[in-house]
Amino acid sequence: MAKQQVPVQEGLFTWPSDSPRLIGRREKKTGRVYFPAIHHYVADEDSEEVLLNTRGKLWTWTIQGFLPKNPPYKGPETVETFKPYGVGYIELPGEVIVESRLTVADPGKLKIGMEMELTIIPFREDENGNEVITYAFKPVEG
Amino acid sequence: MSDVCIIGIGIHKFGRTDGVSGRQQGAYAVRQALKDCSLEWEDMQFAFGGSAAAGNADSLVNELGLTGIQFVNVSNGCATGGSALLSAYTAIKSGQYDVGVAVGFDKHPRGAFNADPKASGLETWYGETGLMLTTQFFGMKIQKYMHDHGLSPETLGLVAQKAFRNGSLNPNAWRRDPVELDTIMHSDMLSHPLTKYMFCSPAEGGVALILASEKVARRYTNRPVFLRAVTMKTRHYGSFEVFSPYLALQRAPAPTVFASKAAYEMAGLGPEDMDVIQIQDTESGAEIMHMAENGFCKDGEQEKLLREGATEINGRMPMNTDGGCLANGEPIGASGLRQVYEVVAQLRGECGDRQVPGNPKTGYTHVYGAPGLSACTILQN
Numbered sequence: 378m379a380k381q382q383v384p385v386q387e388g389l390f391t392w393p394s395d396s397p398r399l400i401g402r403r404e405k406k407t408g409r410v411y412f413p414a415i416h417h418y419v420a421d422e423d424s425e426e427v428l429l430n431t432r433g434k435l436w437t438w439t440i441q442g443f444l445p446k447n448p449p450y451k452g453p454e455t456v457e458t459f460k461p462y463g464v465g466y467i468e469l470p471g472e473v474i475v476e477s478r479l480t481v482a483d484p485g486k487l488k489i490g491m492e493m494e495l496t497i498i499p500f501r502e503d504e505n506g507n508e509v510i511t512y513a514f515k516p517v518e519g
Numbered sequence: 520m521s522d523v524c525i526i527g528i529g530i531h532k533f534g535r536t537d538g539v540s541g542r543q544q545g546a547y548a549v550r551q552a553l554k555d556c557s558l559e560w561e562d563m564q565f566a567f568g569g570s571a572a573a574g575n576a577d578s579l580v581n582e583l584g585l586t587g588i589q590f591v592n593v594s595n596g597c598a599t600g601g602s603a604l605l606s607a608y609t610a611i612k613s614g615q616y617d618v619g620v621a622v623g624f625d626k627h628p629r630g631a632f633n634a635d636p637k638a639s640g641l642e643t644w645y646g647e648t649g650l651m652l653t654t655q656f657f658g659m660k661i662q663k664y665m666h667d668h669g670l671s672p673e674t675l676g677l678v679a680q681k682a683f684r685n686g687s688l689n690p691n692a693w694r695r696d697p698v699e700l701d702t703i704m705h706s707d708m709l710s711h712p713l714t715k716y717m718f719c720s721p722a723e724g725g726v727a728l729i730l731a732s733e734k735v736a737r738r739y740t741n742r743p744v745f746l747r748a749v750t751m752k753t754r755h756y757g758s759f760e761v762f763s764p765y766l767a768l769q770r771a772p773a774p775t776v777f778a779s780k781a782a783y784e785m786a787g788l789g790p791e792d793m794d795v796i797q798i799q800d801t802e803s804g805a806e807i808m809h810m811a812e813n814g815f816c817k818d819g820e821q822e823k824l825l826r827e828g829a830t831e832i833n834g835r836m837p838m839n840t841d842g843g844c845l846a847n848g849e850p851i852g853a854s855g856l857r858q859v860y861e862v863v864a865q866l867r868g869e870c871g872d873r874q875v876p877g878n879p880k881t882g883y884t885h886v887y888g889a890p891g892l893s894a895c896t897i898l899q900n
Contacts, residue, residue: 380691384640384642384864385644385647385648386644389644409756409767410765411765412764412765413642413764414767415642416641416642416764436663436705436766437659437660437662437663437666438656438659438662439655439659439662439710439711439712440708440709440710441649441652441654441655441710442708442709442710442711443707443709444653445649445651446630446633448633448635448646449633449634449635449636449643449645449646449647449651450646450647450648450649450651451647451648452648452649462649462660464649464650465659466659466766468768471768472768473765473766473767473768474765474766474768475764475765476650476763476764476765476766476849477650478648478650484711489662489663489666496854500648509824511644511648514831
């Protein structure tokens with residue numbers, strides 16, 4: 378039986394879905410978009426939920442070179458198995474710049490301005506044997 | 520209204536002091552500062568103090584004496600020391616008090632700071648998935664800045680090299696050994712483009728400053744240093760700050776720009792008037808960006824200035840002469856006051872091997888940090 382997939386946080390992205398989207402919130406008065414929507418406790422008449430673009434441009438990036446401390450990190454790696462991972466901000470045109478893990482961790486393959494797209498990745502296994510998933514951005518092929 | 524002066528300065532060595540609590544280091548610094556101006560704890564009318572991780576500052580009275588003093592705890596992230604100083608300044612400037620103390624101290628565990636998403640108003644997923652590290656933020660911010668303004672990675676190395684060289688001349692610094700540029704550039708890449716030697720580490724230390732109205736200051740010292748400006752500002756919408764799951768599409772100037780501008784206006788002076796400068800260098804990239812944000816150069820000019828030696832102790836804008844955060848480490852509560860300590864010592868001509876030549880008259884300090892705030896001072900003798 379396939380493992381059950383559980384989002385790391387309810388309301389971060391649409392799930393289950395064949396074409397998942399990040400969930401943001403737009404303030405009606407200013408037009409400003411926030412992410413994630415769950416973080417912004419705003420009256421319904423003042424704001425609306427928006428499903429964000431799945432493609433954007435890499436705004437900046439880094440590579441996490443050491444195993445983060447637990448807490449708060451809950452990744453499955455140990456000091457021995459840890460592999461650096463990419464982190465960046467992706468500018469979603471006309472909406473907002475979102476922070477995300479990247480599927481690439483090679484400085485030679487990351488360039489500010491390159492096209493990126495949303496993907497969902499397995500992150501860890503929880504205590505019930507479920508696969509915890511989160512969002513990430515990957516370079517657009519071609 | 521009376522001018523406000525700094526008449527006494529005290530410091531507990533930065534770095535690691537096993538077996539001595541952060542609070543004890545703070546109390547040590549206060550005693551040193553009192554001794555520096557021949558005053559007693561009983562003479563202090565007020566105190567403002569803070570630490571991020573070493574307990575309430577007002578408990579210092581247990582070490583220093585139960586005199587009934589008004590003691591206010593300050594907790595303002597990386598501007599804790601700057602805010603304590605601002606409060607002390609205001610207490611005297613208003614005419615309410617004549618003499619008091621601003622103190623900051625800290626003692627952090629080894630390694631990167633353990634961030635708590637809830638304390639920063641974020642959900643647990645952010646920390647859980649490995650996005651909540653100050654080091655990542657610093658890497659991404661300077662990555663963008665270097666890309667936009669055409670700076671080479673070696674610029675980062677030059678900042679660190681200068682910091683360790685200056686630290687080697689400062690007996691109160693943590694890192695006392697110069698480090699070769701090559702070693703800095705090829706040490707572990709912690710958060711691209713920043714290597715291990717380009718980051719400061721959480722550490723320990725304490726600093727205290729005795730402030731007095733000019734009238735009272737003349738009674739105790741013939742070398743008062745005047746606090747011409749003290750400012751503190753927080754971020755605007757569109758600022759790029761630590762622990763941000765999203766950023767606005769449009770950019771706003773950094774909080775430093777506002778704090779710095781306010782300081783120059785308050786003092787009626789400009790960046791060209793500063794003879795000695797301490798700016799926040801949590802990592803090499805910070806010093807580079809803060810050179811421009813504080814008005815000492817234009818964006819993109821930093822590499823040339825560093826290569827020319829403009830920011831060396833004997834350069835035309837001596838910067839982080841005590842080794843900065845890179846060589847002293849970062850005890851959050853004490854860092855901002857360390858900068859003021861260094862500038863006062865420089866203006867008095869007491870810095871020995873690291874003394875800025877030519878009798879500096881005017882100095883500048885700047886802190887910046889979480890959650891997006893900045894505090895600046897301008898000092899003059």
